[in-house]
Amino acid sequence: MTVTTESTSLRLSGPAGSWDLSACTAPFESAVTLPAVCYTDPAFFAAEVETIFRGDWVCIGRADEVPEPGDYACVDMVGEPMVMVRGEDRALRVFSSVCRHRSMPVASGAGNARSLVCPYHAWTYDLTGRLVGAPEMGKTPGFDAKSVCLPEIRHAVWFGFVMVNLDGQAAPFAPPLAPLETRVAHWRLDEMHSVDHYAFDYPWNWKVMIDNYIECYHHPTIHGKSLEPSMPGRASYFEPEEGPFSIMQMPYRKGHRPTDPRRPGDDAPRLPLIETLSEDELSRGATLQILPTLLVSLYPTHMDYYCMFPEDPSRLRLRKSFCVLPEQMAHPDYQAGIEQTTANYLKYAPEDFGVCRGLQSGLSAGLSRPSRYCPMEVGDWRFAKYVAERVTGA
Ligand code: FES
Numbered sequence: 001m002t003v004t005t006e007s008t009s010l011r012l013s014g015p016a017g018s019w020d021l022s023a024c025t026a027p028f029e030s031a032v033t034l035p036a037v038c039y040t041d042p043a044f045f046a047a048e049v050e051t052i053f054r055g056d057w058v059c060i061g062r063a064d065e066v067p068e069p070g071d072y073a074c075v076d077m078v079g080e081p082m083v084m085v086r087g088e089d090r091a092l093r094v095f096s097s098v099c100r101h102r103s104m105p106v107a108s109g110a111g112n113a114r115s116l117v118c119p120y121h122a123w124t125y126d127l128t129g130r131l132v133g134a135p136e137m138g139k140t141p142g143f144d145a146k147s148v149c150l151p152e153i154r155h156a157v158w159f160g161f162v163m164v165n166l167d168g169q170a171a172p173f174a175p176p177l178a179p180l181e182t183r184v185a186h187w188r189l190d191e192m193h194s195v196d197h198y199a200f201d202y203p204w205n206w207k208v209m210i211d212n213y214i215e216c217y218h219h220p221t222i223h224g225k226s227l228e229p230s231m232p233g234r235a236s237y238f239e240p241e242e243g244p245f246s247i248m249q250m251p252y253r254k255g256h257r258p259t260d261p262r263r264p265g266d267d268a269p270r271l272p273l274i275e276t277l278s279e280d281e282l283s284r285g286a287t288l289q290i291l292p293t294l295l296v297s298l299y300p301t302h303m304d305y306y307c308m309f310p311e312d313p314s315r316l317r318l319r320k321s322f323c324v325l326p327e328q329m330a331h332p333d334y335q336a337g338i339e340q341t342t343a344n345y346l347k348y349a350p351e352d353f354g355v356c357r358g359l360q361s362g363l364s365a366g367l368s369r370p371s372r373y374c375p376m377e378v379g380d381w382r383f384a385k386y387v388a389e390r391v392t393g394a
C-alpha cells in the first residue's frame with residue numbers, strides 16, 4: 001500500500017514493522033500527520049503495544065488511590081492485568097495479578113485486604129507478592145511455595161502519578177522530565193487527592209484522543225460556546241522546553257479569570273483557588289502531555305488527568321480523574337465547587353468525544369490522506385514523531 005500526499009510519499013507496505021514514516025518525523029515546517037493506517041491497522045497497533053505500551057512508561061493511576069496498608073487497585077493495561085498495592089511497610093508496589101497457578105487474576109476492582117486470595121483455588125499472596133498459602137499443594141512433590149511470587153512490575157511515582165514500564169527496559173522515567181518540575185511545582189501535585197473518577201469505553205484509536213487533546217486549533221469551532229468564551233483557542237501557545245512532553249498554555253480571556261469576582265455569564269460556585277499559584281499561573285490553564293499517554297490539565301482550582309487503556313486499534317478505555325489539595329477539600333465551598341467543575345467537564349467533553357468518533361470514521365475511509373500541520377498543532381507533531389520513531393525504531 002502506498003499513501004501519497006502533496007509533497008511526500010509514505011511507504012507502508014511489507015510485513016508488520018516495516019512502515020516508513022519518515023515524512024512524519026521530518027522537522028515541523030515540512031512534516032505531515034500520521035497516515036490513517038496508523039489509527040486502524042491491527043499490525044500497527046500490535047507494534048505500538050510492544051514498543052510503546054510495554055516498552056515505555058504509561059500511567060495507571062495515582063498513588064493516593066491506595067493510601068493505607070492493604071489498599072489495592074486493579075487495572076488492565078494492553079491485556080496485562082495488574083494490581084497496585086500499598087504494603088504493610090507503606091511502600092507502593094505494582095504486581096502482575098495473574099495467579100502463578102493457572103493464571104486466574106487474583107484480584108479485581110479496588111479495596112483493602114491483608115492478602116490477595118485467588119478466587120479460583122485460593123492460592124494466597126501477601127502484600128509483597130509472595131505466595132503464603134496454597135491449599136493441598138504440600139502434597140505435590142517438589143513444589144516449593146517459597147519460590148513463588150507474583151511478578152513485580154517496574155514502576156515509578158512522579159508527582160503522585162504511578163507510571164509502569166512493562167518490559168522493564170525503558171530508561172529511568174523522571175530525569176527527562178526535570179524541565180517540567182518547576183512548571184508544575186506550585187500545584188503541589190504530590191499532595192493532591194483523587195476525588196472523582198469517570199470511566200469511558202470508546203470506539204476510537206488512543207491517538208485520536210491525544211491528537212485532539214493537545215491542540216486548541218479546534219476550540220473556536222467545537223467549543224465555541226463552552227471553552228472559547230473563557231479560553232480563546234488562538235491565544236494558546238506551547239512552551240519551548242524540549243523533552244518527552246508538551247506544555248500548552250491556555251490564557252483566560254480578560255474578565256473570565258477565576259480570580260475575577262464575577263465572570264460574565266458565570267455565577268456558578270467554584271472550587272477555591274490553589275493558594276500557592278503565582279499571578280501568572282492564575283491567569284491561564286495548561287495542558288501537559290507526558291509522552292506517550294499521560295494527559296494532565298492544570299487549572300487555578302484543580303488538576304485533572306486522563307489515563308488510557310487501549311484495547312485494540314479502534315477501542316479505548318479511558319479514565320478521567322479530578323484531583324485537589326487537602327485544604328481545598330476542607331473549604332466550605334468545596335462540595336459545590338467540585339460538583340460544578342465535574343458538571344462543566346461532562347458538559348463540554350462530549351463535544352470532543354463527538355469529534356473523536358468522526359475522526360475514527362474518517363480515518364477508516366479509503367480516501368483519508370496525511371496532511372501538513374497548522375502552527376497550533378506543534379504538540380500533535382511531537383506526538384506523531386514520537387509514535388513514528390518508537391514503532392519504526394528510527
Ligand atoms: S488459578 Fe489461582 S489458585 Fe488456581
Ligand SMILES: [Fe+2]
Nearest residue numbers: 212222223352
Ligand atoms: Fe477539545
